[in-house]
Amino acid sequence: NAGVTQTPKFRVLKTGQSMTLLCAQDMNHEYMYWYRQDPGMGLRLIHYSVGEGTTAKGEVPDGYNVSRLKKQNFLLGLESAAPSQTSVYFCASIKNRGTVHEQYFGPGTRLTVT
């Protein structure tokens, strides 16, 4: 099992450009999450999904969109990148309801917006 993987690992964007971050898990997990990590702020939830075809907003959803067309993939999109979106992005997953104590994290994507 590869666990949770994220693509790409690093990316530099110019303001206004768009991109999609891919999170993939091979553990048949139902729930998936996107977080951003900023210095002094810990991890903050952007969006999450409780199953294929469903998504919901987290704490800081503005400027991001997500899709969960396949159970194993959770995509995070930035339609028009802004410098405030410079961050490290982590994806995570859990098997299903009641298993938040078994949350698996991906290795992260470091995004810089200039």
Place this chain on the structure above:
Amino acid sequence: AQSVTQLGSHVSVSEGALVLLRCNYSSSVPPYLFWYVQYPNQGLQLLLKYTSAATLVKGINGFEAEFKKSETSFHLTKPSAHMSDAAEYFCAVSKMISNFGNEKLTFGTGTRLTIIP
């Protein structure tokens, strides 16, 4: 609402000394509590978790934490610091997401641990 507060964004200890990283939680219901460690340029690794079983929880790498309901605390300790313990540590609490149950983690702001040789 459930949240955690980590006291001290930076902690320095000498090699061999006691490590104490503080975490206080607020929760209206019995929480699940977690400590994660993040080494430079890496993802998060679970150190230990409290899920309402024993109040003293032992984790990996010699770390442990004690759930104290009366103090609403879940401090992380290690008797003797090692150079390899230098990292950032995050406390987290599970939080209700609308009607889905305890399915979301809320993280503290992190504590960077430096080990002095």
